Amino acid sequence: MRIVYFDCFSGVSGDMLLGGLAALGADLTLVQDQLNEFLPQKVALQVSPQLVNGIMGTDVSVIGEPSASYKHLPEILDILKQSSLTTAEINAASQVFSRLATAEAHIHGVSLEKIHFHELGAIDTLVDVIGFFLAIRQLSIDEFYCSPLPLARGFASMSHGVYPLPAPATTELLKGIPCYGVESDIELVTPTGAAIITTVCSDFGPFPAATPEKIGYGSGKKRRPDVPNLIRVISGQMTPTTHGEEIIGIIETAIDDMNPEYLSRLFELFFQIDGALDISVQNVLMKKNRAGFQIQCLVRPDTIPTFVEFLLEETSTLGVRHRQEKRTIRPRHLQQITTRWGPAIIKVWKDRDGSVRFTPEYDSCRSLAETAKVSLPRVYEEVWL
Structure with a gap:
């Protein structure tokens, strides 16, 4: 399976994505011709090499009528x-x-039907989004992955005035996506870039288990003094x-x-919350030689804030630790x-050699044992046979 990994160490925008795909071998002249077959106005894609902080990248600029704009979603969908x-x-x-x-x-605070796109309805945004899908068709990509995203601090001028960075629309689009803050007053992740990668990428994290074959760099328009804007x-x-x-x-x-009797209720409530994966408790010896216990919760990354509040509310703790880690699963x-007593779940x-293995599911076997009024070991023996 062929994959693409977007390493967004300096953010992501529509033109940077096009530049990166061009550097991988996508023919943007062909993309330009395909765009001009149906766009309401003619456009040109200007592709040029760009040396950024000592790294050669590919810059893509959209040449079109700056006055042309498509303000409403139905226009764009047509x-x-x-x-x-x-x-x-x-x-x-x-x-x-x-x-x-x-x-x-x-x-x-308006309805979807009344929203105006402003900058997002400009012709270059249309080209960035549609051109992206035309370009990846040439590269025959099966799946997309992306790194966590850097978010800048500062302010930027937009159609409604001066807005904080990241742009409000960008933060809205990045709900549930791993991000981290950086000291930069340049807009690193644009709404268009955020919308594209959060739509196509199946995972955000480290580089997956894959063999790299081609590497390309897409250039952004602005320059950073510390990090190459690529x-x-x-x-x-x-x-x-x-x-x-x-x-x-x-x-x-x-x-x-905390009274250990509370743990029973804690376990029950934990698994009622969306995103819960597993919970465990271990005995520990704490400061002042006090016996205590450590609670560990495994959850979906996007639900960490929910479970932090859960532990603060349902236990006597005054603080929790949380992090994200990679898990390898079979x-x-x-x-x-x-x-003989009915259906059971396994x-x-x-295994690596292709041999099939299985294990009985406890809840299913227990239910079967209670219904058939037989011992749980007998149900397990039947399942294993």
Whole structure:
């Protein structure tokens, strides 16, 4: 499977993405010709090498009528329907613009039907989004991954006045996406860039288990004194593996002054919250030689704030630790089998040599034992047979 990894060490924008794809080998002259088949006005894509802080990148500029603008979402969606994109590409591009419109509508407190795109309706945004999908078609990419995103601090002039960075629409689009703050007063992640990558990328984190084959750099328009304003785009083949990788959130706290009877309710409530993966408790010896216990929660990364509040509310702790880590898991699935007492659920997976293994699911076997009024070990024996 061919993948692309967007290393956004200096942010991401629409033109940076196009530049990175061009550096990987996408023919933007062909993209330009395809765009001019259906866009309401003619455009030109100016592609040029750009040396940025000693690294050679590819700069892409859109040459078109600056006055041309498409303010409403239905106008843009009509243009997409007339394009040469495939149905899947039209759906993906429509999702990008719909998410942009939804973010703007939320920020300005208006309905989706009344939202005006302002800068986002300019011709270069149309070219950035549609051109992106035309370019990746040439590269035959199966899946996209992205690094966590750097967010600047400062202010930028926009159509409504001076706004804080990152732009309000950008922060809206990045809900649930791993980000980190940097000392920069340049807009690093634009709404268009955020909308594209959060639509196409399946994961945000370290480089996946893959073999890099091509590396390209897309150049941004502004210059930073400390970091090259580039995006690194890496294409390659996924490394065959029997394991899967994912990013999880880990939340921990150590307590020595809480009634341990409360833990039963804590466990019950934990698994009722969306995003809960697992919870465990270990005995620990704390300061002043006090016996206590450490609670560790495994959760989806986007739900860390929810579970932080949960522990602060449901335990006696005054503080918790939280972080994100990579977890390697073996792909598995649940399967129903037939026993003499009825159906039971088993968990099935494959070893590296392809051999199939399974284990009974406790809850299913317990329910079967209670219904059939037989012992749990007998149900397990039946399942193993």
